[in-house]
Every structure is written in C-alpha cells, then in structure tokens.
Amino acid sequence: MAAQALARLPALGVLPGGMVFEPKYDGYRLLVFVHGGEVFLQSRNLRDLTGAFPEIAEAAAALGEDVVLDGEVVIHTGGRLNFSALQHRLNRRPATAARLAVEQPAHFIAFDLLEHQGTNMMTWPYAERRAVLESFFQGHGLHSPWQLTPATTDRDLAEQWLTEWGGLGVEGVVAKGSEQPYLAGQRRWFKIRARDTAEAIVGAVTGPVSSPNTLLLGRYTRAGRLRLVARTTPLPLALRNEIGPLLTPAGPSHPWWSMRLTVTWGNRELLAFTCVKPELVVEFLADTAIDSGRWRHPVRTQRPRTDLGPADITPSD
Incomplete structure (x- = not known):
C-alpha cells in the first residue's frame, strides 16, 4: 500500500474511521516474509534485498513463526538517518554486506502486520492490525534491530514531528485511516513531507x-x-x-x-x-x-x- 502526497496534513474525516499519523522515515520500504523458517526481504519494486541486510534476515529467522511485516529499513549514523549508507548495501558481495552490517547496522521500523501464523490480515482495519502488531512486539520482547514506529491520533503531535524531526532524517508524516484495510498497490494513505x-x-x-x-x-x-x-x-x-x-x-x-x-x-x-x-x-x-x-x-x-x-x-x- 502506498501514499499520495499532500502539501499539509489532511482535514479530519478524509480517511475512514478517524486519522492515525506515523512518521515517514528516510529509508527503504521493505516487506519481511518469514515462512517455514525461510526469510525473504523484498523492496517496494519487488527487488530481493535479503542479501543486502543480513542482520535483518537473521533477526527475522529468529522469530520462529510465520509472519509478513511491512516497514522501513534505516541506518542511523551521527544522530540521524543515513540514506547513503543504505545505498552502499546494494549489489554487495555477501562478505562485504556482512562487514557493513557490523560497521553500520540497519534497523527495521515496522508499521504494519499483513500476515501472522497463516492468517491474512490485509482485510482487517488498520487499528486492528496495529493492535496485533503491538502485541507481537511485546510477546517477542523485540529489540534492535527491530523498532515499532510510533503512531498517534494527536494532530498537534503530528505537526510537531513535521517541524522538529526533519533534522533527524524523518521526512515527514503519513496519515492513515483507522478503518482502512491494507490495499496493496493503491495510494490510499497520505504523505506530508517536512x-x-x-x-x-x-x-x-x-x-x-x-x-x-x-x-x-x-x-x-x-x-x-x-x-x-x-x-x-x-x-x-x-x-x-x-x-x-x-x-x-x-x-x-x-x-x-x-x-x-x-x-x-x-x-x-x-x-x-x-x-x-x-x-x-x-x-x-x-x-x-x-x-x-x-x-x-x-x-x-x-x-x-x-x-x-x-x-x-x-x-x-
């Protein structure tokens, strides 16, 4: 599921069920598939990035259960997100990717749960998927390289993210409807850039x-x-x-x-x-x-x- 660009935060009631805001990160969009112990990391343009981020793939395999997560892979350097460091991970030999994973480790910031233990959740409302995602993080006690994105219904806080987080590598805010299903390939979310x-x-x-x-x-x-x-x-x-x-x-x-x-x-x-x-x-x-x-x-x-x-x-x- 994708987002269409807006110049400012949308008016209340534009999205079904009320508005939920999440930070928009300066990273690579990534789907994490875990099935039967096998892991596959896929970019938004269907590219296989499993070898580019071995630390994420290893952490996904350690989950021990089938799951499909949607989120953003990022690298922190110097107190902000570093997009160039992500680009350096592409088209690398396995030994080089493993070395970079130690020198500049990546993190996966999860913002959606699409499948869990064989249950397809894409038709579920966003609010229900979010609740299960939070429980998933708590149940597994997930920590680095996993991160759960913050989410809020507070419009003032979303405005604060827009104005104060840009220097940290947060590109802006994504607005989602709490009753929206996950509509793959459709631009039914909104993104507002700082x-x-x-x-x-x-x-x-x-x-x-x-x-x-x-x-x-x-x-x-x-x-x-x-x-x-x-x-x-x-x-x-x-x-x-x-x-x-x-x-x-x-x-x-x-x-x-x-x-x-x-x-x-x-x-x-x-x-x-x-x-x-x-x-x-x-x-x-x-x-x-x-x-x-x-x-x-x-x-x-x-x-x-x-x-x-x-x-x-x-x-x-």
Whole structure:
C-alpha cells in the first residue's frame, strides 16, 4: 500500500474511521516474509534485498513463526538517518554486506502486520492490525534491530514531528485511516513531507537562458569547487521571466561545462543544460531528504535573492 502526497496534513474525516499519523522515515520500504523458517526481504519494486541486510534476515529467522511485516529499513549514523549508507548495501558481495552490517547496522521500523501464523490480515482495519502488531512486539520482547514506529491520533503531535524531526532524517508524516484495510498497490494513505527553505547559486539551466525551464543549483565547497546540490522543478512562467534576465551564459571555463547528468535518476538519457555564470542566488523550498549535502528530490524555486551573493551561501562541506 502506498501514499499520495499532500502539501499539509489532511482535514479530519478524509480517511475512514478517524486519522492515525506515523512518521515517514528516510529509508527503504521493505516487506519481511518469514515462512517455514525461510526469510525473504523484498523492496517496494519487488527487488530481493535479503542479501543486502543480513542482520535483518537473521533477526527475522529468529522469530520462529510465520509472519509478513511491512516497514522501513534505516541506518542511523551521527544522530540521524543515513540514506547513503543504505545505498552502499546494494549489489554487495555477501562478505562485504556482512562487514557493513557490523560497521553500520540497519534497523527495521515496522508499521504494519499483513500476515501472522497463516492468517491474512490485509482485510482487517488498520487499528486492528496495529493492535496485533503491538502485541507481537511485546510477546517477542523485540529489540534492535527491530523498532515499532510510533503512531498517534494527536494532530498537534503530528505537526510537531513535521517541524522538529526533519533534522533527524524523518521526512515527514503519513496519515492513515483507522478503518482502512491494507490495499496493496493503491495510494490510499497520505504523505506530508517536512519542508524547509534554503539558498543556493544558479550554475546551469535547462531550456533557454532568457526564460529557463529548470535550474541546476550549486554551492561552493570550502576548497572553492562549485558543487551541484539540487535540481528544481519546472519554474512557473512568472519566475522564468523574472530569473532569465538575471542570468548570463558561461563558456568552457565554467566548472560544470563537461559535467554529464541524466534526465532522471536511473535513466541513461543525458540532460541537456546550459551553464550560466554562478552569480545569482535563489531561495528554494525543499524536503528534508539530503544525502551528503545534496537534495535527493527536486526542489521548488521560491524567488531570486539579489540581496545575496555567492559568498553569502554556506559552503556545502
């Protein structure tokens, strides 16, 4: 079951049976299957991740009973969730995955129970599945690498998670209906991302420089290198016309002149862009999914900041 994005917490009564809120984590969605002592860890796109997270697979085998759990696998480093560390687990040899499991152990944050001891619970209301999930954790005395996600009906607490937990790697909040069954493949939950404003330097654009379609944003490192930190969503017409006259095309001396980018992550089609002189600062709105100083998802341009210069922007490292 998946979620559709909303800009803010939904109104009460939108979901059946009242609203329940859970944190949305910066990790990999994972289904844990345990049947007859065999364990299978599956990603949301049906990929086998059993070998990537041997500590989770070992803990699942130790449960000693058939179960299907839905949740998120995460890695904590430096007091926050580390998505890059998760990516380093993929396509590794068993010995390497085992070493990483010791150096940076993963945790599984459970938020749903889909099957237990041969009983398919997907048609059960969320509230009943949640009650059995809590009993399951208590009955087994589960601890690391297992975690049970917090859940609340308190809208004010959910707002607090949105505003205060972003720096810890919590991307936002998921809203669920307490009477909802588990509808696999359907976007019947809601997700609300925590967002913050930030500034960066326009280093390149797609489309014409005079009226750009999107912006490629950078920040200088402490060593003086202009580093790509974000791409924007398409600009509305008013912003295109406002930003275009403030940009100047750049030549081969631009640090990104020979840089190669793909249109989207996982796509081989190269992105066509034009370098501009890194002089204009813009303010943007972004979620809290940041990997080593780079925003993972496209950001939304708010306005040009002609009152700021590149030297006013915090270095990227």
